[in-house]
Every structure is written in C-alpha cells, then in structure tokens.
Amino acid sequence: MSIAMAERAKLEALRARFGAAIRRADLPGNGRMFVTVDPAAIREICRHVFREMGARYVISIGADDRPFSGEFLVAHNFAFDGDGVLCGLLAHLPGDRPALDSISDVVPAANWAEREFRDLVGIEPMGHRYPKRLVLPDGWPEGVHPLRKDVSWDDVPKDFDEDLEFKFDEAPDGCVVVPFGPFHPTLDEPAHFRLYVEGEMVRGCEYRGFMAHRGIEKLAESVLSYNDIPMMAERICGICGCVHSVAYVQAVEDAAGVRVPERAEYIRTIMLEMERLHSHLLWVGLACHIVGFDTLFMQSFRIREPIMWMAERMTGNRKTYALCLVGGVRWDIAPETGAALRGVLDTLEKEWRGVVDAVTGDRNIQARTRGVGVAGPDLVKDVGLVGPVARASGVAIDCRRDHPYAAYGRVAFEVITERGGDVWSRIVVRMKEVFESIGIIRQCLDKMSPGPIQARVDDELPVGRMGLSSVEAPRGEAHHFLVTGEGNRPRRWRVRAPTYQNLQGVPAMIRDQQLADMTIALGSIDPCFSCTDRMETVDVRSGLRRTWTQEDLVRLLKKGGA
Amino acid sequence: MSLLSKVKEALVCLRAGRVTLPYPAAPRPVAGNFRGRPIFDAAKCIGCGGCAANCPAREILIHDVCQEIRVLRYVGRRCTYCGRCADVCPEKAITMSTDFETATDAIGDIGQTIELFMSTCQRCGRCFKEPSPLERLKQKGYRFDDLAHDRWVFGSRAYLDTERAVDDIRIEMD
Numbered sequence A: 001m002s003i004a005m006a007e008r009a010k011l012e013a014l015r016a017r018f019g020a021a022i023r024r025a026d027l028p029g030n031g032r033m034f035v036t037v038d039p040a041a042i043r044e045i046c047r048h049v050f051r052e053m054g055a056r057y058v059i060s061i062g063a064d065d066r067p068f069s070g071e072f073l074v075a076h077n078f079a080f081d082g083d084g085v086l087c088g089l090l091a092h093l094p095g096d097r098p099a100l101d102s103i104s105d106v107v108p109a110a111n112w113a114e115r116e117f118r119d120l121v122g123i124e125p126m127g128h129r130y131p132k133r134l135v136l137p138d139g140w141p142e143g144v145h146p147l148r149k150d151v152s153w154d155d156v157p158k159d160f161d162e163d164l165e166f167k168f169d170e171a172p173d174g175c176v177v178v179p180f181g182p183f184h185p186t187l188d189e190p191a192h193f194r195l196y197v198e199g200e201m202v203r204g205c206e207y208r209g210f211m212a213h214r215g216i217e218k219l220a221e222s223v224l225s226y227n228d229i230p231m232m233a234e235r236i237c238g239i240c241g242c243v244h245s246v247a248y249v250q251a252v253e254d255a256a257g258v259r260v261p262e263r264a265e266y267i268r269t270i271m272l273e274m275e276r277l278h279s280h281l282l283w284v285g286l287a288c289h290i291v292g293f294d295t296l297f298m299q300s301f302r303i304r305e306p307i308m309w310m311a312e313r314m315t316g317n318r319k320t321y322a323l324c325l326v327g328g329v330r331w332d333i334a335p336e337t338g339a340a341l342r343g344v345l346d347t348l349e350k351e352w353r354g355v356v357d358a359v360t361g362d363r364n365i366q367a368r369t370r371g372v373g374v375a376g377p378d379l380v381k382d383v384g385l386v387g388p389v390a391r392a393s394g395v396a397i398d399c400r401r402d403h404p405y406a407a408y409g410r411v412a413f414e415v416i417t418e419r420g421g422d423v424w425s426r427i428v429v430r431m432k433e434v435f436e437s438i439g440i441i442r443q444c445l446d447k448m449s450p451g452p453i454q455a456r457v458d459d460e461l462p463v464g465r466m467g468l469s470s471v472e473a474p475r476g477e478a479h480h481f482l483v484t485g486e487g488n489r490p491r492r493w494r495v496r497a498p499t500y501q502n503l504q505g506v507p508a509m510i511r512d513q514q515l516a517d518m519t520i521a522l523g524s525i526d527p528c529f530s531c532t533d534r535m536e537t538v539d540v541r542s543g544l545r546r547t548w549t550q551e552d553l554v555r556l557l558k559k560g561g562a
Numbered sequence B: 001m002s003l004l005s006k007v008k009e010a011l012v013c014l015r016a017g018r019v020t021l022p023y024p025a026a027p028r029p030v031a032g033n034f035r036g037r038p039i040f041d042a043a044k045c046i047g048c049g050g051c052a053a054n055c056p057a058r059e060i061l062i063h064d065v066c067q068e069i070r071v072l073r074y075v076g077r078r079c080t081y082c083g084r085c086a087d088v089c090p091e092k093a094i095t096m097s098t099d100f101e102t103a104t105d106a107i108g109d110i111g112q113t114i115e116l117f118m119s120t121c122q123r124c125g126r127c128f129k130e131p132s133p134l135e136r137l138k139q140k141g142y143r144f145d146d147l148a149h150d151r152w153v154f155g156s157r158a159y160l161d162t163e164r165a166v167d168d169i170r171i172e173m174d
Helices: A003-021 A039-052 A108-120 A216-222 A229-234 A241-256 A262-290 A294-315 A335-360 A363-369 A377-383 A423-447 A498-510 A515-524 A550-560 B002-016 B084-088
Strands: A022-026 A032-037 A056-065 A071-080 A085-094 A099-101 A124-126 A176-180 A192-198 A201-208 A466-473 A476-483 A492-496 B038-040 B060-064 B069-074 B094-096 B112-117
Touching (some): A003 A032, A003 A085, A032 A466, A039 A071, A039 A085, A056 A108, A085 A099, A108 A124, A192 A515, A201 A515, A216 A229, A216 A492, A229 A241, A241 A476, A262 A294, A262 A423, A335 A423, A335 B002, A363 A423, A363 B002, A377 A498, A498 A515, B038 B069, B038 B112
Parallel strands (some): A032 A085
Antiparallel strands (some): A022 A032, A071 A085, A192 A201, B038 B094, B060 B069
C-alpha cells in the first residue's frame, strides 16, 4: 500500500468513527497528516489512535497563535511506523480560555509534554494526574508563560525567586530518600533524582530536571533567522548535534516544499552515520566505564578517534559540523576524502569486530548488566521509548526505515533488535549497529553522483505552513515540529529529543532494582539532559543544598576571569 | 569462555600499543579546511554588514559613528566557528584560520575591531547581495550596536541620530 493510500485509509477510519469531530484534514501525500479535530473530542480520538489504531506517541506541542489567528494551538503527534505516516492531531483553543482535556491517562507517554505546554505556553491540560511543574522552577511566578508571544525573549519577571528550593513530594512510608544528582560522577549533565529506597532496593523516584535551559526555541522564534537556526540546533546536543541540525532543516523543507539535491541528501546521510558511529563507540565505552570496566572504555575511545579526525577533514570540525542549511549542505566530499573515509571504515570494522568478539563472551560485564533496567514492550509502548532502548526490547522501530529521510530510502540496512529489554541487550544492539552504519556509509559513497549540494531558494518561504521531521539519532528518534512564520524565521519550533521520552521510562526501569544498578540503568538510555532541557531562558541551581551560594560561585568565577 | 574473552580483550589492548599523542609538547596540525578563529581583513571589508546579520551567535557588532565611519567589531565570546560570516561575505574579507588554541583570560585577545571609511553609494547606501532570501538583511540602514558593553541592539534606523539608540527596540525593520 502506498503511503498516500495509507494516509487516506487512516483518515477514512477516523472519519467513520468520529464524524463531525474531524473538522479538517491536510494530506500533502508525503507521509504527513495534519488533522484538525474538535478539542472536546481530543481525548477520545487520541485514545483511539494510540490504542486501537496502534500508533506510537511522539510528542505534544502547545503554541501561542494569538497574534495570527487569535487562538492557541495544541498538536498531538503520532507515528504510524508500519505505514510511514507521521500524523499531527491539531486542536484550536480560544485565546481567552486555553484549556483542553488531558490525554495522559489514555496516553501515558504524554505526561511530560502536557506539563511542558502548561508551564511554557499556559495551556491547561484538564484532568492531568500529576500536574506538577516540569520545566519552570518553583520560584517562577504563576501566570508568566515564556513561550507566549507577548513575552519577550529576554524578559525575567521581577518577582522570580531564583534561589527558592524545589518542593519535593513526600517519600512513601518505609522508604529513605537518596538524592542522585544534580552532580554525580556518572552524570555528565545536571538532573536530580530523588530515589525512594527501602534497604538496598529502589522503590520509586521523583525527577526534577530542566536545570540547563538555554531558551533555544524562544530564540529561534524571536531572534534568529532560518539559516541561523541550523548552527544553533546543532548545539542542542554535543553528541548528536548533526541530527538536530538535519531534523530542523528537514522540518523547514517539509513545511516550505524545498527540494534538496540528491548529493546533499547522501552527504547528510554519511555525516549522520559518522555521528552514529562515534556516538555508539562513545556510549559503549561509557557504559563499560560506569560498571567499572575501564579497559574497554579506553579501547572504545581509541577506536573512535580516527572517526573524529575524519569528520574534521570532511567538515572542518570534529564534532559540530555546521553542515546543513535550508535546502542543502555546506561541505562537499571530495573523491580523495571519500577514499580516505573508506580506509578509516575498514580499520574500524576490523578493530570493532575484535572488541565485539571479546566482549560478547565476557561473563563479568554480563553479570553486571543482564536483567538490569528492564523495559518490556508494554513500557516501550506506554511511555513512548525510542531507539536502542526500544529495539533492545524487541520493538523494531527505526525512523531510518519507517520514515525514510535524506538518502536512507536508497540504501539497504538491517534494524537490529534484541529480546532481553535489559542493559546488556542495549549494549548488544548498539555494538551491532556500528556494522550497519559502516555498511550505510559505504553504500552512500558508492551511489552518490556529482551534482549540486545546495538547492536554489529564490523566494521567501511561505508563512503558516507546518512541517514534521523525524531523524533517528544514535539514542533514538529526534522529532522536530515547525510552523513557518514571518520575518524570515519560524513561528513555532518544537524539538523532541529522544531522551525526553526515554527518561520518562527510567522510574519504571529502576523500580525494585538494587540501588547500585541505578547508575548503569540510567546510563543505558544514554541520557542527554542538554537535549531534553533545550528550552528556557532561566538558569536554575536552586535544587541544591550547598555551602556555596550561587552568588559566591559567580563571584569566585569572575575573580578568576578577566 | 569468559577466560578466553579476557585473553582476547588483553590482545586488543596489546595490539593497540601506545597511541597517546605528545600534544601539546609537539604541535598537532589540523585538517586543511579546519574552521578556527575567523580573521577579518580590514583592507577588503566594505562594511556591508552581511556577516553581522547572518552570525547565528550575534557576535559581530556594527556601530555607525557618522555617515562616513562605521565600526565593525568581532567579539568572539560565543563564536561557534561555524563560518557563516566567511560564507556570506561578498568580498571574501573573512578567513577561517586554523587557530584553535583560543583559551584566554582576556577576551579582547580574540576580538577584532575595524573602523571603516564608508563612501556612500548613491544607489543603495550599503551593499549586500544576499545568496538567497533566507540571508536577507533584517536590519537595513544605520546600526547602533552597543560597543561599550559588547551588546547587539535589535534595531536599525533609516537616519543618523545624535540620540543613543541603545534600548531603542522600536525599530525600523523592513
């Protein structure tokens, strides 16, 4: 069944079930569906799409559309992975009363996303089972919603109490609270877990994160312009930066109908796979480091290094490639660079095979990772887990195959799955995916032909169009939603990083596990807090009991500097 | 089985040998197209402001002192070395150097300030030919970035004014 037919069939099924509640539908025919529905029916429609039609929950977006239509906008995005369709269910809410039914009881994965638009846009998810603040710190005044259009990007409310400590929930009876983070040897970035521990066993936890907000989405909507944002999107994540850069430009291209030259698509694919290679090698090393197996940590990093040098030769930088612009890429791959890349891949493949061969028989590392941090297929579905975490549980989802973008439709590769659902399975999946990535890059080098790498953009981009883009990051699906806007910049841009969903699965993964396994269970989703926290303009350090106050630290820093 | 894998792991390490480079005792050359600190060539710059308008980090400031003198300052604090300034420069006055050892405790070491004599073009005043509509100048005319505080001012004016333009965000955007 073609994608266009699949879209039509989905729409007919929705119309037959909900009739007049389906107000409008746009099917551009490229695997995207935008269905405007009656807000009163949103909960039932989402339940039907999620449970009966088997869609995967992706993300919910709230947007302030009042300057343009006088309304607020909510989009619940779902993916039909088997049919290659990404679907946005849109609800328009009156500008004076932005509220709609929460879907988090029927779609548990929407928990964070709904709390986020409640915090940032001020849209109330009515009936949410845990309507605690997610993104905004507790000291932020009520009623100030930073992503509303009438709030300037550099506003800080006068009554914002930066030093107010977090209000935490009560620990259950019989449990002791063990704080984990914001600073912890195995966390590269700040996040705070309050673990409820009974004896040695973790019984539950409360998560407070979003301590590294940088306000990237607000900047994009109010200060930057279309071709500035790829460089900024790249800084959402230090590991999968190119993923966000590609996902953003694809969302713009999807919305504005810009066609990308074929060679540019191949180059994007090659660089995305380069990024996956270095990320998988890095993560396998880090996972070994967390369980105390530093030998493999060192060897992974040694084997990874030539990839970084190669990336520098191809793009001018080992990590932040600054590769994408709307409509193409900036750096071409010269024939001799391609040849050198093949050499690097050959060495990598040989060396990595030696490591995989050695590690798969190692009982020590298996004893430490088997049966730890287990996520079953039901949890994958309910919480919307993505990437290697889902594939290690036997759920074969991979955007590269399910929603082909760039040149992935023209190369052959296998989606690696395992059945265990535990940390060991995740290690195995990521170790094996390295070989698939090597294969994809080789095929791209074989298939790409000379040609332009940048499409001509002769007109200003149309206004008010929506675009969706899913890119398979090393950790899972990165999803970008974009509405084009006036003034050479988007009206709304929403980034859903893979960790955003995977982190929501951590409380279930660590429940009834040993406290000592917390580090590797959390490490196994390869958490990227800078991705997840990409949003706000506030820097919050108030969750800490400290001897040093923030002012002290700042003063100390300034004294050391110029 | 497990013992065998330990032997294999030991072999992986032994075969690799010593790989640590003697950097910084010995220099480490970078690839030819490496993007390090940008260098501005005052002799080539025409002061069109294309780099400033397309700098994602907003680290290139422009201040018009009078009709004839425009100051262009590259601050370099948040610069991500993306090289967009060099891309869009119509005169190729910006080179991405191979200089990556930019750690300093005095930020002025990295910055560059250029004073430009602007001979006014009778046709359009300041010339910038954008590669596509996505790069068009969002701030036309005279600009008054805050050089005292190294701060970008979101505004430009069609006329020179003796009044301070800082904090004036009721701007004439096109």
